Amino acid sequence: MPLNSIPPTTTLENLKIKAESAKGHVYVDVGFWGGVIVGNQNSLRDLVKAGVVGFKCFLCPSGVDEFPNVGPKDLELAFDALEGTGSVLAFHAELEDESCTKTDTTEEDPEEYKTYLQSRPPKMELNAITLITDFLGKTNVRVHIVHVSSSAVVPLLEKARAARVAAGHDAWRGGVTAETCHHYLTLSADEIPRGHSEYKCAPPIRDMNNKEKLWKFLLEDKLDMVVSDHSPCTPELKCSNNLEAWGGISSVQFGLSLFWTQLSARGLDMRSISKYLSVGPAQLCGLQNRKGMVKAGLDADLVFFDPDESFVVTSNIIRHKNKLTPYIGKELKGVVKKTYLRGKLIYADGEVIGQPNGKLLLKDFN
Numbered sequence: 001m002p003l004n005s006i007p008p009t010t011t012l013e014n015l016k017i018k019a020e021s022a023k024g025h026v027y028v029d030v031g032f033w034g035g036v037i038v039g040n041q042n043s044l045r046d047l048v049k050a051g052v053v054g055f056k057c058f059l060c061p062s063g064v065d066e067f068p069n070v071g072p073k074d075l076e077l078a079f080d081a082l083e084g085t086g087s088v089l090a091f092h093a094e095l096e097d098e099s100c101t102k103t104d105t106t107e108e109d110p111e112e113y114k115t116y117l118q119s120r121p122p123k124m125e126l127n128a129i130t131l132i133t134d135f136l137g138k139t140n141v142r143v144h145i146v147h148v149s150s151s152a153v154v155p156l157l158e159k160a161r162a163a164r165v166a167a168g169h170d171a172w173r174g175g176v177t178a179e180t181c182h183h184y185l186t187l188s189a190d191e192i193p194r195g196h197s198e199y200k201c202a203p204p205i206r207d208m209n210n211k212e213k214l215w216k217f218l219l220e221d222k223l224d225m226v227v228s229d230h231s232p233c234t235p236e237l238k239c240s241n242n243l244e245a246w247g248g249i250s251s252v253q254f255g256l257s258l259f260w261t262q263l264s265a266r267g268l269d270m271r272s273i274s275k276y277l278s279v280g281p282a283q284l285c286g287l288q289n290r291k292g293m294v295k296a297g298l299d300a301d302l303v304f305f306d307p308d309e310s311f312v313v314t315s316n317i318i319r320h321k322n323k324l325t326p327y328i329g330k331e332l333k334g335v336v337k338k339t340y341l342r343g344k345l346i347y348a349d350g351e352v353i354g355q356p357n358g359k360l361l362l363k364d365f366n
Helices: 014-023 041-050 072-082 111-117 120-135 151-166 180-184 207-221 254-267 271-284
Strands: 032-037 054-058 088-092 142-145 176-181 225-226 300-313 333-340 343-346
Touching: 014 041, 032 041, 041 072, 054 072, 072 088, 072 120, 120 142, 120 151, 142 207, 151 176, 151 207, 176 180, 176 271, 180 207, 180 225, 180 254, 225 254, 225 271, 254 271, 254 300
Parallel strands: 032 054, 054 088, 088 142, 142 176, 176 225
Antiparallel strands: 300 333, 333 343
């Protein structure tokens, strides 16, 4: 992603810095997202030419100073810059208005999860989708909504997609797509213990009823993919105060097992794994002719997966640097036994094999 690692991927020079840093250190093929911030519209086409898979922006503060959120005027400039490129603009879709007031921390307990939940109501997501869809009649640029939390926004996205398809937009899904995340499909607000900000993310995990509606919309093909939204931080940033703690969940290692645990419990089979974890993301990133399916001519990126074996998440098996995740102690179903990158075995029985042979999915950067 373009932020949470410095420098942000908002200029060609910053992309080059990141690519140079990544060279020789990636074990799988890695694509790069660019960022849209205030004033960087003249850098966007250069980033497209360099091979970024798309762009991300925020409609509310991102939490880091080097990646400021954008407003309607900034979006006009960004859409103009991206018109005709075939790229996609992805949105962190939360937008405050006067009715979305911050919780008064003098009256509410900031260690209670509900205090944080009340500070980011579904109205923020609805506001954002309304703003985004207002642009769709004026641009052909593909739009994507990242980490949908509130099920209430899905009908608005369905309406916008239908209008674009009816107008003859020939992009995948009419150029209007959306994702949800493993944590929104696995967890619910009522089970989050007091003072445990490892569950904090934005938009927030909502109630059980909302979770079930997200599942319904996903299985009706009204959502297009399921992703990790992996957002790590150092331990001191995850304090017991949910209003002050870092907002982000670390789970990229466990996404496949999290999804399969839920799918299998609902009587679904493994075809849904490929559809929502592979095919959808490849289409979004314009990599469908290279990645995302078991098909002649595409990269043989494969996992050997035992759907019946289970395991308990413990800190000693976590591979990301800072061992923070809300899934500690939870039993998950499904274990990856082997991983192949372009036909070559790179992981087996818990061990990484060989040196990093991943490619940077950029032009002239390998």
